[in-house]
Amino acid sequence: MKIKDGFILRKFSDKIVAVAEDDYADNSNSFIKMNSSAEFVWNFLRQDRTYEEVVDALLEKYDIDRQTAENDLNGFLSVVRNAGLLDEQS
Amino acid sequence: MAVYRIADLNIKIGCNGNYLKTLLKSYICDSKIYDFEVITTEEDIQNERKAADGFTDEMYESSAVLRKISEKILADYNxxxxxxxxxxxxxxxxxxxxxxxxxxxxxxxxxxxxxxxxxxxxxxxxxxxxxxxxxxxxxxxxxxxxxxxxxxxxxxxxxxxxxxxxxxxxxxxxxxxxxxxxxxxxxxxxxxxxxxxxxxxxxxxxxxxxxxxxxxxxxxxxxxxxxxxxxxxxxxxx
CATH class of the missing domain: 3.90.228.20 (Phosphoenolpyruvate Carboxykinase; domain 3)
Structure with a gap:
């Protein structure tokens, strides 16, 4: 799976906002707010990765157990999937 | 074209319809010096119509001018x-x-x-x-x-x-x-x-x-x- 192109990440307060570059995106599809671990996953998924690769990367980067990493990742994936930003064909 | 004082800026506005003229009336200023200029085209009017159908051309002129002013202030005037x-x-x-x-x-x-x-x-x-x-x-x-x-x-x-x-x-x-x-x-x-x-x-x-x-x-x-x-x-x- 891979994050689709066409978004720019920008800091706002203590959150990260993904901003659509698309001229035709409506407001609800133009902005996604996330925390710093989500930003890490976002950047990691700019290249095609498997679910397991993302979990392993989270475990290496953060001091968390596998269950927490999977829960965080599932939450993130549901947000980007609902926004139509996840390319899951591979 | 007259110069109007809006948001502490002198803005030269090309204005045809009475609807916009009435709105702007009390914002006119004597200055010949202006920060920027706003002119609307027929295409701008068409774009406003596409964005919200059912208003008069005079109202579209007004919303087009407001859109142009807001874009200029966002881009250059903080x-x-x-x-x-x-x-x-x-x-x-x-x-x-x-x-x-x-x-x-x-x-x-x-x-x-x-x-x-x-x-x-x-x-x-x-x-x-x-x-x-x-x-x-x-x-x-x-x-x-x-x-x-x-x-x-x-x-x-x-x-x-x-x-x-x-x-x-x-x-x-x-x-x-x-x-x-x-x-x-x-x-x-x-x-x-x-x-x-x-x-x-x-x-x-x-x-x-x-x-x-x-x-x-x-x-x-x-x-x-x-x-x-x-x-x-x-x-x-x-």
């Missing part, structure tokens, strides 16, 4: 156009934002009714906020909404209040990041990457200097008091 109703009370401005029809005007009229001449309605629909010397200043504009509420004054912006209709009256403080999406729904900016990022830039600068309040209120007289307590005393109980 400011952004809000959709909201803004009042001044004791030298502080409070900007009330909500989707159309929620009751922003009804709410500010409660302030006016209770506090009378201590409250000035700066603008009922389309105020500008600019960062001047690191301070967010809100400006009235010729676009005052269907009730035509507003005066050509400016004031330091102290807080933005998001109005929600509710049977009870209560308020809670919001952080800037909790407010961001609602700010993005309450402001005007080009629907492209540059416009969105520029809007976030300005909103971040504004957010650093003001407070945010989520207001749940009915239309009883004491609804204003819930807002007043939260805004002036930081008291969030009923």
């Amino acid at each position: 400011g952004i156009l809000f959709h909201g109703a803004v009042i001044e009370y004791k030298s502080r401005a409070y900007l009330f934002c909500a989707p159309s029809g929620t009751g922003k005007t009804t709410h500010i009229m409660l302030w006016k009714k209770s506090l009378k001449n201590d409250v000035t309605i700066i603008n009922g629909d389309k105020p500008f906020v600019r960062i001047i010397d690191n301070v967010p200043i809100v400006y009235g504009s010729p676009w005052k909404g269907k009730e035509n509420l507003g005066t050509d004054v400016s004031c330091k912006l102290d807080a933005i209040v998001f109005v929600n209709r509710c049977e009870q009256n209560f308020a809670r403080p919001l952080s800037p990041d909790e407010s961001l999406f609602r700010l993005l729904s309450s402001t005007a900016y080009p629907k492209n990457a540059f416009g969105r990022l520029k809007a976030i830039d300005i909103l971040e600068k504004i957010s650093d200097k003001i407070k945010f309040v989520d207001l749940f209120c009915n239309t009883d007289d004491n609804a204003y008091y819930t807002a007043l307590k939260a805004l002036t005393e930081g008291i969030y109980e009923n």
Whole structure:
């Protein structure tokens, strides 16, 4: 799976906002707010990765157990999937 | 073409229809010097029609001019156009934002009714906020909404209040990041990457200097008091 192109990440307060570059995106599809671990996953998924690769990367980067990493990742994936930003064909 | 003074800028505006001429009338200034110029084309009018059908060409001219001014101020003059109703009370401005029809005007009229001449309605629909010397200043504009509420004054912006209709009256403080999406729904900016990022830039600068309040209120007289307590005393109980 891979994050689709066409978004720019920008800091706002203590959150990260993904901003659509698309001229035709409506407001609800133009902005996604996330925390710093989500930003890490976002950047990691700019290249095609498997679910397991993302979990392993989270475990290496953060001091968390596998269950927490999977829960965080599932939450993130549901947000980007609902926004139509996840390319899951591979 | 005349020069008009809007949001502390001299703007030369090409204006054909009487609708816009009437709105702009009291904003005319004698200066020959201007910060920028706005001319609308037939294509601009068509674009406004595409965005919202069912109005007259004179109204489309007005919305096209407002759009061009707001884009120029966003790009070059450290400011952004809000959709909201803004009042001044004791030298502080409070900007009330909500989707159309929620009751922003009804709410500010409660302030006016209770506090009378201590409250000035700066603008009922389309105020500008600019960062001047690191301070967010809100400006009235010729676009005052269907009730035509507003005066050509400016004031330091102290807080933005998001109005929600509710049977009870209560308020809670919001952080800037909790407010961001609602700010993005309450402001005007080009629907492209540059416009969105520029809007976030300005909103971040504004957010650093003001407070945010989520207001749940009915239309009883004491609804204003819930807002007043939260805004002036930081008291969030009923």
